[in-house]
Amino acid sequence: MDLNKASEVRAEAEGLFSADLSAEWSVGDKPHGGYLMAVLTRAALAAAGGDRDPLAVSCEFLRPPEAGPAELRTEVRKQGSTVSSIGVALEQHDAVRVTGTVTAGRLPDEEPAWAELPEFPVEPGPDALEFNTEFEGPSKIGWYMDTRFARHNASLFTDRKPGDPLEYRAWFRSPDDHPDIFFALVAGDMLPPLPFNLGHIGWSPTVQLTALLRAEPAPGWLRVQGNCRTVAGNWFDADATVIDSRGRLVCQARQLALLARKR
Known part of the structure; x- marks a missing residue:
C-alpha cells in the first residue's frame, strides 16, 4: 500500500x-x-x-x-x-x-549555506543487495519501496556472519520516484538495527525517536547512512542521515532502542 x-x-x-x-x-x-x-x-x-x-x-x-x-x-x-x-x-x-x-x-527552499555530509554514490551500484532477493527478515516494508543495501559492512546479509563495524548504507526509492517529506521521515528509520553486526539479531524495539526534517526531497533515490555510537547494557543508539539525489540533507534521525539478545 x-x-x-x-x-x-x-x-x-x-x-x-x-x-x-x-x-x-x-x-x-x-x-x-x-x-x-x-x-x-x-x-x-x-x-x-x-x-x-x-x-x-x-x-x-x-x-x-x-x-x-x-x-x-x-x-x-x-x-x-x-x-x-x-x-x-x-x-x-x-x-x-x-x-x-x-x-x-516552513521547510527552506534555498540551498544550504554550509553542510558536512557523508559521501557515497547517489544511486546503488550493480553489486548492491536487493531487499526482496537478498535480505530475509520480518520487515514487510521493503516490498513497498525499492530498497538496496551497500555491501559495505553487510557481511551479515551476504554470508550470515556478524562482525562488521556498526555502520550501514542503503538507498530507498518511492514507487513513483518522487519521495515527499513523509517518505524521508520513514527512511530515517528504515535501516536494520545496527547491533545486528554484533550478533544481537532480533526484535530491537525503539523507545524514543527524534527526526529533524531539513528539506523537501528531490526526485530519485534517498541514500541513508546509519551509525551507532555506543552499545551499553540493554541499550543502543542509532543515527541516520538521509540525503536526496541533489546531495541535500533531508532528514536526521536519532533513536534509543533496546538491544536484542545475542545469538
Whole structure:
C-alpha cells in the first residue's frame, strides 16, 4: 500500500482523528516506528491547519500498537507565524501507545549555506543487495519501496556472519520516484538495527525517536547512512542521515532502542 494512503488520517472531532494502521507497513506483526511517526505527523499538521511542513518530530513508543483502527488526540500548544508546536497521542483499546510532539513551520527552499555530509554514490551500484532477493527478515516494508543495501559492512546479509563495524548504507526509492517529506521521515528509520553486526539479531524495539526534517526531497533515490555510537547494557543508539539525489540533507534521525539478545 502506498505510504500516503497507509498513513492518512480522518478528522472525527476537534483535536481528534482516526486512522487505520496498515499491516503492510510493519515489522513482524507490529507497525513500523517511522511509519507511526508519519501517521502522528499527519494528525498534528491537520490539527494545526494543514498548511505547515514538519520540521521536527519526536516520539516515545510506550506500548506496541497493532494493525487496525486507532485514534489520535492532538493538542495545539503553540500556533505561531514561524513555528507551531502540536502534541499528539496514538491510542488503541483505551491505552496510549505512542506519544509525540511535532514542530511545524516552513521547510527552506534555498540551498544550504554550509553542510558536512557523508559521501557515497547517489544511486546503488550493480553489486548492491536487493531487499526482496537478498535480505530475509520480518520487515514487510521493503516490498513497498525499492530498497538496496551497500555491501559495505553487510557481511551479515551476504554470508550470515556478524562482525562488521556498526555502520550501514542503503538507498530507498518511492514507487513513483518522487519521495515527499513523509517518505524521508520513514527512511530515517528504515535501516536494520545496527547491533545486528554484533550478533544481537532480533526484535530491537525503539523507545524514543527524534527526526529533524531539513528539506523537501528531490526526485530519485534517498541514500541513508546509519551509525551507532555506543552499545551499553540493554541499550543502543542509532543515527541516520538521509540525503536526496541533489546531495541535500533531508532528514536526521536519532533513536534509543533496546538491544536484542545475542545469538
